[in-house]
Every structure is written in C-alpha cells, then in structure tokens.
Amino acid sequence: MAEKPEVVVIGAGPAGLTAGWELVKRDVPVTVLEGDSVVGGISRTAQREGWRFDIGGHRFFTKVPEVEALWHEILPDEDFLMRPRSSRIMYSGKLFDYPLRAGNALRGLGALEAARCIFSYFWARVRPPKDQTKFEGWVASRFGWRLYRIFFKTYTEKVWGVPASTIEADWAAQRIKNLSLFNAIVNAVMPRRNQKDIASLIEEFQYPKYGPGMMWETAANKITERGGKIVFEEKVRTIHHEDGRATGVTTVVTGGYGSAAGAPEASRTDIGSEHHYDADEIVSSMSFSSLIRTMDPPAPAHVLAAANALRYRDFLTVALVVPESAGFPDNWIYIHSPELLVGRIQNFASWSPFLVKEGRTCLGMEYFVFEGDETWSMPDDDLIALASKELAALGLVPVDQVERGFVVRMPKAYPFYDADYKKNVEIMRGWLAEAAPNVHPVGRNGMHRYNNQDHSMYTALLSVQNMVDGANHDVWSVNVEEDYHEEVSPGYTSKTSR
Numbered sequence: 326m327a328e329k330p331e332v333v334v335i336g337a338g339p340a341g342l343t344a345g346w347e348l349v350k351r352d353v354p355v356t357v358l359e360g361d362s363v364v365g366g367i368s369r370t371a372q373r374e375g376w377r378f379d380i381g382g383h384r385f386f387t388k389v390p391e392v393e394a395l396w397h398e399i400l401p402d403e404d405f406l407m408r409p410r411s412s413r414i415m416y417s418g419k420l421f422d423y424p425l426r427a428g429n430a431l432r433g434l435g436a437l438e439a440a441r442c443i444f445s446y447f448w449a450r451v452r453p454p455k456d457q458t459k460f461e462g463w464v465a466s467r468f469g470w471r472l473y474r475i476f477f478k479t480y481t482e483k484v485w486g487v488p489a490s491t492i493e494a495d496w497a498a499q500r501i502k503n504l505s506l507f508n509a510i511v512n513a514v515m516p517r518r519n520q521k522d523i524a525s526l527i528e529e530f531q532y533p534k535y536g537p538g539m540m541w542e543t544a545a546n547k548i549t550e551r552g553g554k555i556v557f558e559e560k561v562r563t564i565h566h567e568d569g570r571a572t573g574v575t576t577v578v579t580g581g582y583g584s585a586a587g588a589p590e591a592s593r594t595d596i597g598s599e600h601h602y603d604a605d606e607i608v609s610s611m612s613f614s615s616l617i618r619t620m621d622p623p624a625p626a627h628v629l630a631a632a633n634a635l636r637y638r639d640f641l642t643v644a645l646v647v648p649e650s651a652g653f654p655d656n657w658i659y660i661h662s663p664e665l666l667v668g669r670i671q672n673f674a675s676w677s678p679f680l681v682k683e684g685r686t687c688l689g690m691e692y693f694v695f696e697g698d699e700t701w702s703m704p705d706d707d708l709i710a711l712a713s714k715e716l717a718a719l720g721l722v723p724v725d726q727v728e729r730g731f732v733v734r735m736p737k738a739y740p741f742y743d744a745d746y747k748k749n750v751e752i753m754r755g756w757l758a759e760a761a762p763n764v765h766p767v768g769r770n771g772m773h774r775y776n777n778q779d780h781s782m783y784t785a786l787l788s789v790q791n792m793v794d795g796a797n798h799d800v801w802s803v804n805v806e807e808d809y810h811e812e813v814s815p816g817y818t819s820k821t822s823r
Contacts, residue, residue: 329353330792333574333602335561336610338366339778340768342544343395343785344608349551351793356602357545357553360560360579363538364545366610367640367738367769368778370538370680373731376687377536377680378644380735382656382671384410385531387779391786396531399544405531406677411655414476415662415719423659425468425476434475445469463494479661483668484693485638485741493742496775534679537778559600561611563621564764571761573603606792607761608785610768612637612737617753620760628756631749635773639701640738642671643690643712646729649674651722652686660719666700667715668693685728690716696736705732740773754801765792765800772801780804 332348334341337359348355363369371378385405387393397405413420422429431439446469454462460481465473481489533539545555559576566572580596609616617624617632624632658670671689673680681687690712694701703711709730717724740746750773757764765788766772768781776784784803790796 330605331603332356332606332608332792333358333604334608334610335574335616336366336768336771337361337364337541337545337555337557338610338768338781339368339541340610340771340781340785341366341608342541342548343782344610344767344789345548345553345555346395346399346544347786347789348793349548349553351789352552353793355548355553357548357555358559358561358574358576358602359555359557362557364555365538365541367735368537368541370536371642371731371733372538373644374729375682376644376646376673376731377538378642378673378687378689378731378733379536379538379671379676379680380642380733381640381691381738382676382689383532383537383778384656385533385537385778389779389783392779392782395782395786396540399547400533400540404533404535404539406534407529408532408656408676409529409654411675412657412659413655414480414659416475418720420658421476425472430472430476438471442469442471442475445471458494459490460492460494460497461488461490463497476661479663480659480668483660483666484739486693486695491743493744493746495747496742532677534677536677536680556600561615561619562599564607564609564616564619564761565621566761566764567622569760569762571604571607571764573601574607575599575601605763607764608788608792609764609766610771610781610785612770613750613753613766613773616764616766616771617757624753624756624760628752631752634745634749636741636743636746637696637737637770638739638741639694639696639734639736641692641694641701641708641732641734643692643708644673644731644733645688645690645709645712645716645722645727646685647688647722647726649681649684649686651688651726653721662719665715665718666692667712670716670719670721688716688722693739701734705730708732737770740770740775742775746773763792767800774804776804 330353332353332355334344334355334357337357341357342364345355345357367380368383369380371380385396412423414423419433421433431442434442449465449469453466456462457466464477478489485492549555558578558580560579561574562577563575564571578595578598614632614635617628652672652674654675655672656675660667660669667690669691672686673689674686692700713724713727716722767784767788769776772784780803784800787798787800791798
C-alpha cells in the first residue's frame with residue numbers, strides 16, 4: 326500500500342500484542358481493543374495480595390527464531406530465568422515422568438503390570454485400532470491399550486469433559502510426544518552418543534521472572550510509547566463490512582470481566598455506551614465463532630451454523646498458599662485419579678521464586694470445566710474448600726496447612742477438537758476470505774487451533790508482514806505439523822543457553 330493502513334487489533338493477548346508491536350515498529354497507526362482490564366489473555370499473570378499466578382503455565386521455548394528474537398526484544402535478557410523442565414503423572418499414589426519414559430513407567434508399574442503393558446503394546450501392533458483418527462485409537466496404536474488406559478484416558482477426559490473416543494487425534498499429535506513405546510524403550514537403553522538422530526525433550530526453558538504477564542505488560546507499554554493505542558474494557562459488538570472489505574468496528578463498554586477473569590473491578594462510568602473505530606485492516610484474536618457472529622451484514626445461515634457449532638473448554642485455577650516445605654520440584658503434576666475433579670497441580674515456586682513469598686509457596690489446583698457448569702459456578706470459598714480437600718486426599722498437604730486461597734476463572738481457554746471442527750472452520754474461512762479478506766484471524770481462539778504461545782505470536786507476526794510488507798505467508802499453515810512442541814532437534818541452541 327502507498328499509504329500506511331489504519332489497523333484495529335482485537336484482543337490484547339500474545340497474538341494481539343505481537344501484532345500491535347510489529348505495527349508500531351513500522352509506524353503504522355494501530356488501536357488494540359481489549360474487553361478486559363488487563364493484558365495477556367490466557368497468558369496473563371494474575372496478581373492477588375502480592376501472589377502471582379501463571380494461568381495454565383507457559384514455558385518459553387520455541388523452534389521459531391523470529392519469535393525467540395521477539396521475546397528478547399520485548400524483555401531484556403536479565404528478566405528471563407532458565408528453569409528446569411519437570412512434569413510428572415500421579416497414578417495410584419505413585420509419580421511417573423511425563424512425557425512417559427519407558428523405563429520409569431514400567432519400573433513404577435511393577436514387573437507384572439509392566440509385562441502386561443508390553444504385551445498390550447505388541448498386541449496393538451499386531452491388531453492396531455481400526456480408527457486412529459480419534460485420540461483413543463491414535464494413542465493406543467503407539468503405546469498399547471493398557472498404557473493408554475493407565476496414563477492417557479482419564480486425564481484427557483478430564484481436560485475435555487467427553488469420552489476420549491470422541492476427541493480428534495489432531496490434539497494428540499500436537500500435545501503428546503510423537504513416539505511409540507518401542508521407540509521410548511530404545512531411547513531409554515541406547516547410549517546417548519548413539520542418539521544423535523533422535524529428537525529429545527527440552528530439559529530447561531526460559532521464563533520471565535515475574536511470570537508471562539510481565540512480557541505482555543511490557544509489550545503494552547512499548548506499544549503506547551511508540552504511539553499505538555490500547556483501549557480496555559470494550560467488547561467488540563459489530564465488525565462492519567461492505568463491497569468485500571471490512572470498514573470498522575463498533576464496541577460496547579463492558580467494564581471488563583471483573584473477578585471472573587482475575588481482573589480488578591472496573592472503574593469506568595460509561596458502561597453500556599458504544600464507540601466506533603474505522604479500519605483499513607483488522608487483526609482478530611477474538612474467538613473465531615464470535616468474530617463471525619459480529620459481522621454486519623450477517624454471514625449466511627450455513628456459516629453462522631458453522632460458527633455456532635464450534636465449542637470451547639473453560640478453565641479455572643484455585644491457588645492455595647501453603648508452607649514452602651509442601652512444594653515439589655515439578656512445574657506440574659498431572660492427576661489421573663478419576664474420583665478427583667482436579668486435573669493438574671502447579672507449584673508456582675518451581676516456575677519462579679519471584680511468584681511466591683519467603684517461607685511459603687503457592688499450589689495452583691487446575692480444573693477443566695464448561696463455563697456455567699456446577700464447578701465453574703461454585704462460590705470461591707467452596708472452590709477453595711474443594712481444592713484443599715483434594716490436595717489432602719492426594720497426600721500432598723493437610724487441609725489445616727492451607728493458609729489462603731484465590732480463584733481465577735478463564736473462559737474459552739481451549740478450542741475443542743470435535744469431529745466437525747475442521748469442516749466448520751473451513752466454511753467460516755471460505756466465507757470470510759470473500760466477504761472481508763482484510764480481517765486477519767490470529768492466535769489460538771482467533772483461528773480455533775490449539776496453538777502454543779509461540780505459534781500464536783507467529784501467526785500475528787506473519788499477518789503483519791502480509792498486510793504491511795507485501796508478503797504472502799500462509800498463516801493457516803503455522804503449527805499444522807505433527808511435531809511435539811517441546812522437542813528440540815539435534816543442533817538446536819536457544820539464545821539464552823549458549
């Protein structure tokens with residue numbers, strides 16, 4: 326374009342703020358619209374009474390050099406810590422390495438159960454599951470039915486709230502180390518010097534010392550310092566389009582989401598009023614379904630039906646203050662016990678000592694829910710009591726050692742991979758490309774794709790290059806490979822670990 330476009334960015338999470346930063350660096354006028362009163366989206370760091378909580382946990386590791394460079398462009402190197410990577414599964418009162426390491430898993434299960442698991446694996450090789458398009462068949466074909474039921478089924482069904490046999494295999498390919506039990510055993514017994522061609526899990530990762538929110542708060546400040554505008558507590562009501570182009574955005578002042586999203590109560594006095602923003606280009610990280618529903622004139626009925634069919638899984642954290650001695654070295658412990666509602670536990674001190682206070686740590690009890698269901702709707706005090714009781718049931722911390730609790734709710738945390746999501750997304754993409762090609766979906770919810778933070782940022786970075794620099798990147802091809810997000814190929818060296 327001869328003249329620089331006026332750009333509206335919807336959402337101030339990692340994707341939206343990446344777009345905002347890349348635009349102001351190019352001296353492009355940009356307005357970032359955020360419905361909440363804080364930045365960061367699901368990558369925010371909630372703050373309560375001096376405690377900091379990473380919502381869901383965010384390891385800063387990437388195989389995308391442009392994204393790593395961007396992290397260190399926003400934050401100086403001294404604001405990053407190098408943290409050891411550690412996650413384990415709790416099963417039948419025992420802790421197992423995660424991702425699964427064959428020797429550790431089979432030893433922990435005992436000789437008889439290990440033999441059954443190995444037999445089950447080889448039986449699955451002889452008689453593989455007929456349907457490997459679903460999570461259940463995909464995992465069972467690689468680990469056998471017995472290990473699948475022990476280590477994958479219960480937790481996955483907690484995450485999604487539906488039978489594992491109904492979840493698409495796409496999620497497994499993105500989130501589970503892509504190897505078989507046979508390869509895991511080979512990797513465990515081969516000398517390291519003979520493993521040059523085998524990708525391995527990262528052993529440490531970068532982490533902002535005050536949590537990922539530190540990154541996004543700094544990014545927001547940099548954007549405004551360079552002349553960009555960030556507007557809080559305004560929710561997009563309408564995206565206007567005509568003659569094959571989007572022309573602007575109308576918002577309504579909401580006052581934010583209050584305590585439901587971990588934000589302070591709003592202080593705006595114009596709640597309910599509308600504002601309009603003209604736009605030559607729009608970058609959208611709002612949920613793809615909501616984007617389509619806000620278009621005016623409205624999308625055709627079949628496109629709206631596709632948008633309404635997309636589903637999401639919601640998330641809440643109950644952060645419990647306990648004595649430092651009650652902590653553990655892991656970033657997470659995954660809880661597979663079907664009798665407990667908790668799905669995962671974070672020890673925030675294992676992410677950064679700057680998140681907690683001296684002599685204490687904070688454990689984040691994570692619950693996967695649907696917005697409005699019984700658990701989501703529980704009063705905070707009842708949730709704190711439930712989490713304390715479940716922590717004690719796991720043998721980690723007695724109830725009387727829990728000193729304080731806080732609740733943070735996060736709607737639309739995970740795009741849902743059901744049988745029809747790909748078809749529905751394609752319908753929506755096709756119509757949007759015709760009706761308003763200057764609307765650019767980015768990020769996890771914006772594209773209805775289970776992107777990690779780095780991939781979400783990369784979609785925004787590429788979109789800006791397309792809009793302003795005349796590039797022709799296929800943004801929808803980001804993170805489509807079946808490639809575990811925390812594997813590192815031989816020869817990879819991170820910027821801060823050289």
